[in-house]
Amino acid sequence: MKKTLLIVTMFLLVFTSIFAGGSQEAAKPKQQDSLMLAHDWAAKAGLNQGVSSQELYKKALETEGGKVVVYSISSRMARVKAAFEADYPGMTVESYDISSNDMATKLRTEYEAGIRTADVIHSKEQNGEYLMEFFAKGILHNYQPASIFGNVDPQYLKDLTPLYFETDWWFYNTSVYQESPISNWWDITKPEWKGKFIIQNPLGTVSYMAIITTMVEHADEMASAYKACYGKDIVLAKDEPTAAHAWIKRVLANDPIIMDSNNEVIKAVGEGTTSALIGYAPSSKYREKTDKGWNIDVNPAVMVPMSGVPFMNFVAVVNEAPHPYGAQLLIRYMLGDENGNGKGIQPFNTIGGWTVRPETKGAEGNIPFQAMPLWNLNYEYIYDNLQDVQDYWYQFR
Known part of the structure; x- marks a missing residue:
């Protein structure tokens, strides 16, 4: 009887191990397929095409009803909203002010539930969470058109799309x-x-x-x-x-x-x-x-x-965003448009904050970014x- 139980137990252990291993192996292709679909969506949404602001404006009005939804950690988005809607008649920004502690949780919960509300995310990367759990999984996408970021130091574009730095x-x-x-x-x-x-x-x-x-x-x-x-x-x-x-x-x-x-x-x-x-x-x-x-x-x-250390405030487009053209238009606006000094960057270009675009005139009286001894964040190490x-x-x- 004991011998029979031992054989049965060993069989169950082996079977469970094989089944678990099979489940893990099955999950990998599923994750890869999901990531591939996300990349396909980003390509179809034109995130790699560098379409001009005027073209995006036209498409946003004609195909998306002129709406764009942004989740932001900054109350300053209210000023961006007012200026954006004035400069682009017919466009409407729906802005939600969400704390940095709650942003990732809200985004993750909605996304896993199949809810697609936000088009643009403005948050702060501090510990690698966004990089590892959102960008790496295709939940968030970078949008880095050459007309906006062509003169930005490549080290700042490696992982995320920077809006500005704080320390x-x-x-x-x-x-x-x-x-x-x-x-x-x-x-x-x-x-x-x-x-x-x-x-x-x-x-x-x-x-x-x-x-x-x-x-x-x-x-x-x-x-x-x-x-x-x-x-x-x-x-x-x-x-x-x-x-x-x-x-x-x-x-x-x-x-x-x-x-x-x-x-x-x-x-x-x-x-x-x-x-x-x-x-x-x-x-x-x-x-x-x-x-x-x-x-x-x-x-x-x-x-x-x-x-x-320099903490990056970044912007990103949410995968399967309902209004991708509006999202791209808003991000360009927040970065100061083509000349880098538009109204969208002004609320963020203040003392104690530094934009990454050399075209953008820094806040008067600000301590130069290069004058501070800073350790760059190694997101993987911190994570x-x-x-x-x-x-x-x-x-x-």
Whole structure:
């Protein structure tokens, strides 16, 4: 009886293994077919043809009723909508303001349910999620006509279609400090900064964790930065695999003030004239110096080994979008049209943001993009390693 049961069990295990393997092998052609269909749709929609704005305008009116739907992470799309509809009579932009944390979930849920609402997506790539789970699967398509992107540095077009870049900076209060009080990421591990620096919670903020994961990728540079800061080589503890991990552990031991939003960070630093705190926040918050009169300033050029990473705000066409001609027309408009300085780019061309087109005149008073020491994001590395880095942070939080 036992022998019979053993034979039956072994048969079931072998059968299950073969069946599972067969299912996996069957899934691969299905995924390949889906990707091929997506590429066919993109070709038929003319995403590779470089049709002019006027031709797209005509086709959008004649075949799509002049409608285009955009999901955007920026409330500034309202200004783009108003200008676009004024410049292209008969066109209607249906714009949805969606947080960056919710965008991918909404898009994925709708797409898998067979719902095709959005034509254009404007979001921010931070951890490789869009590249690996949307573009690689044919859910999103790049649209990069030569008349718009012909003069753009090819490195910015390799993965996604860039609208503009933002980064993060260490802010300080100008009533307390005449210049940046720190110039090295290791400075905030010193005793004199204990409890005096603010960051947004990385466990709930993908961009912060992406920066820290990039530190791990560049752990050798973090080790060199330690020596520049302390004048000696770093000695790692047993629970510090690299200098970047040591930075995480020692920063958390130095009592950082952790806040839930970057609005709280910049307010705590810049409101009033007495705050001796420094805070790490998006470069876009530099606008609060003018908008709210806060006493803030930055000097990212002095930071060692880097001031941050460039986060790309990208635009994409959704596969099987209901209005592909309108989508292409809107993207061209958002990039400033053929001359790069049209009304569509103006809402995004502000202090703390950088467009990629050399034709576009940068925002007055902006720190030059090339003046900042930045680590480029390795999306595949972040996608594969972010969770491990997050678990390490959680261990010492």
